[in-house]
Amino acid sequence: MKISFPIMGNSYIAFKQLIKDLGHEPIVPPMPTARTMSLGTMYSPEFACIPFKILLGTYLEAIEMGADVIVSSGGHGPCRAGYYGILQQKIIEDLGYDTKIIIFDSFAKTYKDFISKLSWLLKTGKKSWWDLYQAFKPAWAKLKALDEIELYSHQVRPYEINQGETMKVYRKCLEIMDEPVSKLQIKEAKEVCMKMLKEIPQDKSRNPLKIGIIGEIYVLIEPFANLDLQATLGEMGVYSERSMNLFHWLKENTKMSRHEKKIIKSALPYLREKIGGHGINSIGETVMYAQQGFDGVIQLAPFSCIPEIVAKGILPQVSHDQGIPVMTIFLDEMMGKAGMQTRLEAFVDLLQQKRDLKFA
Amino acid sequence: MKNAYLGVDVGSVSTNLVVMDENGEILQNLYIRTMGQPVKAVQEGLKELGSLIGDDVQIKGVGTTGSARNLTSVLIGADVVKNEITAHAVAVSQLVPGAQTIIEIGGQDSKIIIMRDGVVTDFAMNTVCAAGTGSFLDQQAARLNIPIERFGELALKSKNPVRIAGRCAVFAESDMVHKQQLGHLLEDIIAGLSEALVRNYLNNVGKGKEILAPVVFQGGVAANVGIKAAFEKALQTEVIIPKYYNVMGAVGCCYLAMEATKKNPTKFKGWEAAELKFRPTSFECRSCPNMCEVIQVYENDVIIARWGDRCGKWSNASLKTEVS
Numbered sequence: 001m002k003i004s005f006p007i008m009g010n011s012y013i014a015f016k017q018l019i020k021d022l023g024h025e026p027i028v029p030p031m032p033t034a035r036t037m038s039l040g041t042m043y044s045p046e047f048a049c050i051p052f053k054i055l056l057g058t059y060l061e062a063i064e065m066g067a068d069v070i071v072s073s074g075g076h077g078p079c080r081a082g083y084y085g086i087l088q089q090k091i092i093e094d095l096g097y098d099t100k101i102i103i104f105d106s107f108a109k110t111y112k113d114f115i116s117k118l119s120w121l122l123k124t125g126k127k128s129w130w131d132l133y134q135a136f137k138p139a140w141a142k143l144k145a146l147d148e149i150e151l152y153s154h155q156v157r158p159y160e161i162n163q164g165e166t167m168k169v170y171r172k173c174l175e176i177m178d179e180p181v182s183k184l185q186i187k188e189a190k191e192v193c194m195k196m197l198k199e200i201p202q203d204k205s206r207n208p209l210k211i212g213i214i215g216e217i218y219v220l221i222e223p224f225a226n227l228d229l230q231a232t233l234g235e236m237g238v239y240s241e242r243s244m245n246l247f248h249w250l251k252e253n254t255k256m257s258r259h260e261k262k263i264i265k266s267a268l269p270y271l272r273e274k275i276g277g278h279g280i281n282s283i284g285e286t287v288m289y290a291q292q293g294f295d296g297v298i299q300l301a302p303f304s305c306i307p308e309i310v311a312k313g314i315l316p317q318v319s320h321d322q323g324i325p326v327m328t329i330f331l332d333e334m335m336g337k338a339g340m341q342t343r344l345e346a347f348v349d350l351l352q353q354k355r356d357l358k359f360a
Numbered sequence: 361m362k363n364a365y366l367g368v369d370v371g372s373v374s375t376n377l378v379v380m381d382e383n384g385e386i387l388q389n390l391y392i393r394t395m396g397q398p399v400k401a402v403q404e405g406l407k408e409l410g411s412l413i414g415d416d417v418q419i420k421g422v423g424t425t426g427s428a429r430n431l432t433s434v435l436i437g438a439d440v441v442k443n444e445i446t447a448h449a450v451a452v453s454q455l456v457p458g459a460q461t462i463i464e465i466g467g468q469d470s471k472i473i474i475m476r477d478g479v480v481t482d483f484a485m486n487t488v489c490a491a492g493t494g495s496f497l498d499q500q501a502a503r504l505n506i507p508i509e510r511f512g513e514l515a516l517k518s519k520n521p522v523r524i525a526g527r528c529a530v531f532a533e534s535d536m537v538h539k540q541q542l543g544h545l546l547e548d549i550i551a552g553l554s555e556a557l558v559r560n561y562l563n564n565v566g567k568g569k570e571i572l573a574p575v576v577f578q579g580g581v582a583a584n585v586g587i588k589a590a591f592e593k594a595l596q597t598e599v600i601i602p603k604y605y606n607v608m609g610a611v612g613c614c615y616l617a618m619e620a621t622k623k624n625p626t627k628f629k630g631w632e633a634a635e636l637k638f639r640p641t642s643f644e645c646r647s648c649p650n651m652c653e654v655i656q657v658y659e660n661d662v663i664i665a666r667w668g669d670r671c672g673k674w675s676n677a678s679l680k681t682e683v684s
Contacts, residue, residue: 033649164672228670316568330487337670338427343485346445350480357479 001124002027003069004062006055009221010150011246013178014142019071021135023125029062032224036061041333043091049302050225050332051218052084059088063099071121074105079276079307141183145190147247149173152197154241157234159202167231169196206237209351212289213242214282215300216308219331220244226300227337229329229344238348241294243285244278263288270314279307283314290322295351297324303332325350364413365421365621366628367613368402368436369447370394370428373467373494374580375401376607377409379417380614384454388412389607398428402435403634410631421621422628423447423613434657434665435638437629440613440620445473445483447612452576453478454615455602460572463591463599464608465561465581467494472565484565494580496529500536500553504546511550515586518551525556532556551586558590573597578605636660645669 003019004027005012012028019026030036032054040057059070075081085103092099102121107114122132150170157166173193180189211233219225220242233240243263252260260281264274267284274280286297299315301308312328319326327347329340362381369376375398377390390409394401423440424432425447433441442450444464452459453475462473470493474482486493501508515521522544525535532553539549562571575597581587582605591599604611617626629636639658644651652669667675 030649034651035649167672313568325482339485339487342427342443342445345443346480346483349443349446350483353479354481 001025001068002066003071003121004029004059004065004067005071006058007032007222007224008218008246009223010146010174010177011143013146013174014139016178017142017181018135018139021139022121022132023127024069024121027062027065027067029058029065029067032058032222036224037333043095045087047304048084048087049080049216049305051081051216051222051302052088053333054218054222054225055084056088056091059092059099059101060095063092063097067099070099070101072101072103074103075277079305081277138181138183138186141186142177142180143250144247145186146174146177147245149177149190149193149197151241151245152194154230154234155239156197156200156202157231158208158237158239159204159206160234161201161203163235165200166197166234169200172196208237208239209296209348209355210294211238211240211351212285212292212294212297213240213300214285214289214297215243215278216302216305217244217249217278219300219302221246225302225331226329227331227335227340229298229300229340232341232344233348236344236348240298243281243289266291270318271311275307275310277305277307279311282308282311283318286315286318286324286326287322290318290324294324295355296347297326298347299326299328301328301330303330325354362417363420364417365423365614365617366409366419366436367447367610367615367617368405368422368424368426368432368438369444369607369609369613370398370402370424370426370432371444371467371609372427372469373498374606375405375426376610377405378604378607378610378614379409379413379419380611381417382420382618384615386604386611387417389604389610391606394428398431399435399638399640402428402432403636403638406436406631407634410634413631419626419628419630421614421617421626423615423617423620425609425613430665430667431640431655431657435629435636436633437627438617439624439626439628440616442613442616444469444609445471445485446480447609447616448578449473449475449480449483449612450615451604451608451612452578452602455604455608455611456574456576456600459574459576459600461569461575463561463566463575463577464579465493465577465587466579469493470561470565470579472561472569472571474569474571482569484567484569486565496532497557497581497584499529500533503533504550506546506550509583512554512583512585512587514547515551515554515584516589518545518547520545520548521551521555522548523556524549524552551590554584554586554590555593558587558594562594571595574600576600576602578602578608580606582606642668645674647671647673 001024003024005015016026016028036057039060040053044053044056085101089101102117153170160166176189180186230240263281263284266287267280270283271280289297315326364379364381367378375392375394379387390405422438424438425442425444429441448464452462464471471485501511522539525531577599582601637660642653642655645654650670654674655668656663656666
């Protein structure tokens with residue numbers, strides 16, 4: 001079967017391999033563009049959030065490419081994302097397509113459903129559970145390597161001497177990472193990429209500002225949704241770290257990591273209740289960034305996202321207590337790069353002045 | 361020969377130019393309407409200012425701000441290009457020392473800047489809504505056939521402001537029409553509108569911000585005494601309107617230019633830049649479905665700047681090699 005999936009950062013490279021190894025034909029939808037956004041917006045409810053619209057646009061583009069099945073993940077708690085798969089399925093049916101959307105929810109909470117969907121994928125791909133085990137290992141390694149490469153690119157960028165070079169090298173790295181198949185090959189390819197990034201001419205005498213980026217997971221990870229926030233900051237000479245990447249999220253959801261426990265503990269003085277999505281994380285992560293000596297925090301939220309709106313209401317208090325400036329950016333299909341640029345520049349000026357005062 | 365600095369703020373509605381000497385004295389200031397033609401506005405302003413200033417003043421540094429800050433910087437040769445928030449804050453910290461809150465309402469955007477000890481500690485700008493900005497007031501004044509300059513004094517005459525829905529500019533207008541048809545007095549409606557705009561500002565832009573006195577009110581809309589009164593009523597404190605309230609961004613740029621040229625000579629192209637032939641053009645890049653609108657600026661026949669692309673293909677391309 002032809003199977004497609006949402007685009008979220010660079011993860012498509014690993015998912016593509018996994019689907020292939022499970023005996024299906026992967027359909028990699030185009031990277032989200034203005035066309036994806038227009039398609040998604042046209043067929044979405046107006047007040048759905050921007051992740052919904054980009055995903056729907058991506059699904060429609062995947063359907064154009066012949067996808068029979070689209071595999072995606074769900075959400076839990078009081079966040080609308082939990083219903084998105086169902087709604088998107090209905091919209092696609094109304095448009096006259098018979099493409100099926102399969103949603104994998106958190107394994108720990110819905111393991112029966114999870115396993116039955118997985119076994120269906122295996123059966124149709126004529127593969128065994130042993131094959132899955134074999135396919136899973138390199139895909140997992142690839143996902144991890146891709147994350148590491150991306151994180152490292154964000155570390156290099158604020159020091160780059162020729163503006164834009166890190167971006168060029170990073171794009172080349174993604175091409176390189178598309179090639180390897182086995183775990184060993186992936187490891188070697190990763191080392192090549194890391195070396196390429198390392199060799200970018202850098203001015204290590206700089207002392208960049210450090211900004212933590214928090215908020216809703218999709219707009220955090222997909223650069224198209226956040227107007228390339230991290231690269232923009234990097235090219236302004238600012239080091240940024242985001243609170244989440246896909247690999248960590250998968251680890252949390254498969255109960256392989258305990259990092260989230262720490263975040264939630266940090267949020268406790270301000271919020272005791274899980275409010276859906278990553279709302280409570282946004283609070284806890286701000287506290288943690290402050291404790292780690294970051295200069296500021298940027299909250300990214302889809303316009304009309306309830307968990308992040310609740311978090312935004314609490315953040316001024318956190319910002320005040322922890323002495324860390326916080327700026328919220330709401331994202332929707334109307335958001336323009338110019339407005340974002342102005343706010344970022346002003347925020348960076350604010351942080352720089354604050355730092356200068358501290359050392360004066 | 362006197363040394364001075366030039367600040368230029370090109371916004372959606374107005375283009376402001378200020379020349380300030382080394383001691384912070386404003387020698388000249390101009391406030392002209394942009395009329396959707398930033399290049400023309402800047403060049404006209406430059407020409408006028410050049411003749412007003414004369415030959416015994418030498419420009420030692422230039423700063424630009426406003427939504428056309430990058431374009432303007434290319435046109436006249438700027439030493440510093442700054443966002444509006446920082447520029448406004450710098451001006452206030454110099455002209456109104458001790459100010460803790462800045463309310464700035466311009467043609468299409470409104471901002472709040474929180475300052476403590478002369479440094480910006482927090483700020484916000486309107487995002488999804490432009491109700492309550494200068495453009496909307498302009499439009500309503502035109503619709504009611506009242507010169508915008510008289511809008512404020514009329515509001516002050518009102519004894520009984522009506523309540524207008526201020527969330528959305530279009531619905532505010534519907535509401536005003538409705539109140540007019542019911543027979544409310546014009547001044548009551550205008551006063552009601554002023555209050556609605558202030559309410560909208562405080563609930564949107566000012567939400568969650570610690571607004572402490574002294575409060576400074578600037579930007580084109582600060583000329584409106586009705587809005588000033590509405591702010592004073594809502595905040596229960598006096599609102600200061602600085603002398604150069606409508607060109608504060610440009611004033612801030614003068615200070616920033618002074619700072620930026622301490623060690624470097626200025627890049628200012630001279631008043632003659634008013635006579636150069638600039639031609640901004642745009643094209644749609646077809647390399648991917650983003651189809652970015654790329655802007656390129658020609659000086660005579662040479663491309664001097666390019667921007668607007670998402671990926672950096674055009675803006676990063678070396679201009680000299682591309683021109684041939």
